Amino acid sequence: MRFLKSLFKDKLAASSLVVILAVIIIGVFAPVFAPHDPLEVNISKKYAGSSWEYLLGTDQLGRCVLSRLIYGIRPSILWVMAALMLSVLIGAVLGFIAGYFKGKVDALIMRVCDIMLSFPGYVMPIAFVGIFGVGLENILIAFIIMKWAWFTRVIRTSVMQYTELEYIQFAKAAGVNHFKIIRRHLIPVTLADIAVISSSSVCSMILQISGFSFLGLGVQAPAPEWGMMLNEARSVMFTRPELMLAPGIAIITVVFAFNFLSDSLQTIFDPKLMKSKKIRTEKVEA
Amino acid sequence: MALYTIRRLAAVFPILIIISFLTFFLINLSPFNPAEILLQARGIPVITDDLILQTEEELGLNDPFIVQYFNWLMDCFQLNFGTSYVTGEPVWNEIKPAFINTLKLTVLSSFIIVGLSILLGVICAINEGKFIDKSVRSMSFVLIGMPSYWLASLMIWYFSVELDLLPTSGMSSAESYILPVSIITVSYVGIYFRVIRTSMLSNLNEDYVFYGRASGLPEKKITLHLLRNSLQVSISVFCMGIPTILGGTVVIENIFAWPGLGSLSVDSILKRDFPIIQTYVLLLGASFVVFNTLSDLINMTLNPKLRKGF
Amino acid sequence: MNLLEVRALKVWNKNDNVSIVQDSSFELKEGSCLAIVGESGSGKSVTCQAITRLNKPSLQQSGEILFKGEDLTHLSNKVMRKRRGKNICMIIQNGMSAFDPTCVVGVHLRETINEHFDWSKGKVEDRLLEAMRSVMLKHPAEILKKYPHQLSGGMLQRIMIALSIVLEPDIIIADEPTTALDTVSQYEVIEQFIKLRQNVGCSMIFVSHDLGVVRRIADEVLVMKDGAIVERGRNEDIFENPQHEYTKYLISTRRSLNDHFRRIMKEEL
16 A cells, blocks of 8 residues: 555656556457457548547558557557566566575576576567467567566576575574465565566567567557557558557557656665666666 | 686587577477478479478488487588578578678667767766756657657658658668668667666765875866776676677668568568578577677676686 | 864755754864864764865855865865865775776876876886885885785775875875774874874874874864864873863773773783
């Protein structure tokens, strides 16, 4: 509760949270909010301007831009967030095991992480779609495979810091059940760190994954996706540059909202601690 | 120091072997039969089972996995990465020019990124909290949040179409570099200048800065010492950043139709040209390891504390 | 003749308006040594840094600081910079971190000397080596080529003293120069300070919480507590006949420590 209070003190963060929640709700209930079928082609109405029927106009095939934008939330934002959560979950489980039990398990997990992290950013997804074929699922799987290692490493460091604390050492020495220690004492304190790192990597993931769809390696036409919409708009860029605006602004809005939120989360949880962590985040995200 | 260098270099080989193994292993996980893909790519009209069996034999697909891997690895050492399924050309002949083109783009951008990051980082650190620091930081915040392909498309539309100043694509002249290089620079400067700024600010509270000032050294000299100390952290970040930029040009290259690795890889993915994808992954994985090692070695030369047995 | 006069110096934190030094005035006579004693946080260091105008930007100061009749607070940054080192030289507490860790110590020393004098390369080298030898540093030429982490705290402290010998300042401000050292190095460094006073004949402000050292080196003593000067006087007067409760307390804690030490030694015997 104290957390929510301090979050709402920060106007920017509060409005970011509202934007993100609104986007998620609209995305989940897309059929309710979308005025048209996003795939409905109507060549006679192509390039229509903004009107009551088509709030954001129509594209080169006469499809409703607003509806496509709303349906596009699903692959562009919701699926990305799901993939992120899955990789954070894997990272958290392995990070806890490595950081808490240490020793051989830790060494093994860390070596595997090192290998996974030895492929730079874009390469793993490219290799993956290259081998298994294009499609959003393969990109998402590639991102999960790539990101879990990074989350494992960061969460392990955070767990290790807390395990060093005396009351945990005491509980360990007193013979308290390991899972009880983890559940009662470690998870609550590391949760803040986990929230911060996942919120700060949402942005880069949204940008990268929509980038793959933009290249034609992710979501396939005619399915609506923001990167895909930009790709289609690019083909008619010389005559109708305005089609670039809606999906571009949509991505920027969501990314900014996440950015502001993650910044504010960092200051709320621990302003001093985050300084060093920020360098680390920038390093890896780069 | 020599010992450390040798040990560090020796550690590179096992990692390279692991990367090569993973690359090879991944390709073999593919649900598609390479022989079939090869035949499709060559445009053979009727693909019979006999033909597939024959091609499998030619490609050595019937050998045990380890033998296949070993043969492939030996070939790799001689820069023989197989032949493209699509063109039938040796892979190296296709990859090499593309790699050089990408390298041109990356190296040029990296230099500008480094220069600009140091400049902005120093300016912001010296003027911490003042107007210029705040405006540069919020600018970078905005630019980091923008999809680079969107920005690139808008810039093409404005500079190439509306103003007709710059070429829209290709690498025909020096002017072709302007747009892609600026987009790459813009997307990475925001990250790296922050690294320099943060590290300079953390150095600002060090005693040596105070003692330098107390001895009457001018601010210019003190800033140089600050920069020298901050560069250590920054250089390792830069070194690790170069392969990231190398891989990150994929999107930019495709937008500007730059005949580099990024365009080649996307093209190969769409055509399922496995040997090229394989080599691309291997090349970037290897360059990541090399630059990582390089950053360690540079760091060691710069940081006397890490130099043992002086 | 007063070399330095500080009048109504106030230092406070701009952000929360907390006062750190309240209305202190004192003067430093030519050729004498003024010690400022007090517990940590009593405002000793901030007072010294206010004289050289080197406090953090968040701290603000008011009052007059007259050096040879010239008010330092009115000088431009550029002129003030020339006063630092050449006229008022500081020796700081932590020698280990006083030099750029990525450069050999010679770099800082030469840079500073070249900033203040137009000497030839050879002359800089000669003066530097001579000064270093005079503070009992062996193999000075090799020391100049070493990185700070390769030298001991006591050596680095003496290197700072050597630099101040070369610069021949009017005032040396030594801010807790022995606190970070072990007892043996402490003794060596103090010896150098005493020699420095005898040979160079400059005035000195010596900040310390070690009353034993102060007793040996100072002519006059200022006692600070919570940012205010609570007592001042000649060395003997302060130690023989302290007036203020706080001074008495400081001296008695030291004495009881000594007595305790002597008692234990006697029992041992």
